[in-house]
Amino acid sequence: MTCLLILCIAPRLYAQKKEALAEVLPVLENRFDIKFSYSDSDIVPYRVISPDLSEQLPLILSRIEAQTELVFKKLDKRYYTITRQRAEVCITLKDAVTGAPVTGATIEIRESNRATITDTLGNFHFPDIPGDAVLHIRSLGYKTTDIRAAEWMGTPCKTLLFHPEYQQLDEVVVRQFLTTGLQKKSDGSVTISTEKFGILPGLAEPDILQTIQALPGVESINETVSNINIRGGSHDQNLILWDGIKMYQSGHFFGLISAFNPYLTRDVSVIKNGASARYGDGVSGTVDMHSANTIDDHFSGGAGFNLIGIDAFARIPLHKKLAVHLSARRSATDFITSPTYNSYFERVFQDSKITDIHNQEVSENIEREEDFFFYDASLKVLYDPDEKHKIRLNATFFNNSLLYDESTVSTSESKQSSLDQQNLAFGGSLESEWSDRFTSALTGYYTKYNLNAANYTLFTDQRLILNNEVLETGVKLHTNYKISNALHWLNGYQFYEVGISNTDDINTPRFRRKHKDVIKNHAAFSEITYQSPSKNTYARAGVRVNYIGKFKKYITEPRLNIRQKLSKYLAAEFQGEMRSQVTNQVVDLQRDFLGVEKRRWILANNDDLPVTRSKQVSLGVNYNKRSFYAGLEGFYKTVEGITTSGQEFQNQDQYLRTSGSYTVKGLEFLVNKKTGKYSTWLSYTYALNDYEFEALEPSGFPNSLDIRHSVSFAGTYIMKNLKLALGLNWHSGKPYTRPQEGNEVTERETGNTINYHPSNSDRLPQFLRADLSSTYNFSISEGVDATLGIAILNIFNKTNTLDIYYRLEDDQSTEVQQVENLSLGITPNMTFRVFF
Known part of the structure; x- marks a missing residue:
């Protein structure tokens, strides 16, 4: 029975076997003594069922036509031509939501130079095109669509619904x-x-x-x-x-x-x-x-260098659905010394033991040698499985590394200190379009920050190792539903877990401390966005609810953003928000991490390190007419849950840890005039920024970041391929605290201390810096462009004091040392880049 079944089925299976049409045609020519005339490109794509050579030729040819988009035409008894099926396509393009004709849409025939546009009724017509042609239809505000001509051939005109492309309302x-x-x-x-x-x-x-x-x-x-x-x-x-x-x-x-x-x-x-x-x-x-989040249809990239480092990037399409983006950058500072590097180095390390001659660890008989470099790299994989979904995978890595050697001239004794700073992050996302009205995005990520320092003292055997590590993983899902053309509804959920550890390890005297905290946060959010059809009104209102499981605490954060046109050129804006965070940076000692990276990340503990929370409102008006813009905005912000150790105090309060708040009230003004060739602007910011710490005396005093007045005046000019920019920045000095004249030090058996005036009661001199830059674009060859640029920071080489603080050489010293941090001096830089 089984053998009989096989005998019955085998011929059918054999009959369904497919062969390349290019191999079938010579067989038919030999069998029927005929000749086919055709273009190889027309027949290469097709495979057909192996023909039964016992059948008549017309029947065989009709079956091949049914399996392909080819037409066989008999010229005489022996010769036949094979051509691609031709189609007449007539389509009326209509808006899928309103049903209105879509006028001015562009229709292109792929892999040809034929194109047309829809008329006032939304119609377009191609009288004679290949049946397998693909029509590429696009129009501003609509989703680009590809259709096969064979599926839309014939008359009268068929209707194609063109779907609008809805994006976030961000006019x-x-x-x-x-x-x-x-x-x-x-x-x-x-x-x-x-x-x-x-x-x-x-x-x-x-x-x-x-x-x-x-x-x-x-x-x-x-x-x-x-x-x-x-x-x-x-x-x-x-x-x-x-x-x-x-x-x-x-x-x-x-x-x-x-x-x-x-x-x-x-x-x-x-x-x-x-x-x-x-x-x-x-x-x-x-x-x-x-x-960049789109898959390009061609390769692009670039490379360049400046007086600090070199870099390159590339966007590589591997397939119409798959692409890879790469970038890498590395400093050249460890093997090439430039004026830019010297200026940067002097600025960064002026208050570290590397260049501070007043530090006990550094004296005139010490030789110093440093090796510093940085690099970063990133990778992104883009995959579009279909028109409705996008998958993205990305990763990035940063590194800063410093090796510092010091040795005595007399004894040749040497020690090496080091600092290494890294940030690794990678994540992925899936964006989905479920319908014309409903979309979603799912993202997940992992990020790790690590800072390590090993500090060796030259004249002793003391070694200090410091570490700060942050690990965070998270996932977020948000959806967007288009209620109407003017109304969007966003909903979502986010979860993240963050762990932070800090380690101090001293060998003499032996001391080791390691502290680690972990917090998990759940958040749900929802918001409505409205933009009127006339574009005169924009409003976005939402709320975010956070739950911190460790503290069993809910935090509700409302958000509001409104913009209303008052006339054709005048508009008013109102914004408000409440926000919170559980991660902050603190400074335990001014000389942590060799003094060049003093801040450590920590987590809130809901006790002496509370959750930081803010409230802010702002109201502004702006005038925008053609090439002229002017805006004025007033704001009020208060932030609670800050700590003294997080404010980098360098006075009597620097070793205290207590919580408080700060309040900022201010105005921002900007006027900008621009044309096709130039743009010039003047901005002014006034801000009154004050602390409030109940445990300190006095409890209220200026914020360490209190810049009362800030002005920027700049202009750019474009002349063909040449661009020029010149700017001036001025701001009033930040607060600092001076010792009391004539009573600078209090001597104690437990260690001497500095006597200060009230916190932040003095101010630094005003800051003034002028900058210049210029670039020139030119073409090297077809498809290869280049840019040559120069930039000069602080062109007048003005010495600006960024900070002043005071210290004792040791706890038995009676002489106060003043440490002054200065801004960058004149700093030139040059860059050359190619793009292809």
């Missing part, structure tokens, strides 16, 4: 804000596009965290990107995200250079107030960076 209010590549959105945030970035004073190439300091209310009190102050807040109070991953390190060269490669970081959003409910942490502000 651009100012398209060129200060310089090209900066835009102001309707929610008050500013977006930086590194691809379109123009030029700013002192920057010959994009630097993300330096660029944002051009905005009113954003500055760095010590000229570094690792200490960015948004409306009077400290750097650790900023939420810094890279592709949704929280970053705990932001700078190279200990803060003088941004650690984020600008050539793969496509867009950066800077939010000072009124943030979306999807953002947690960041009681002061948010810097949200996104790398």
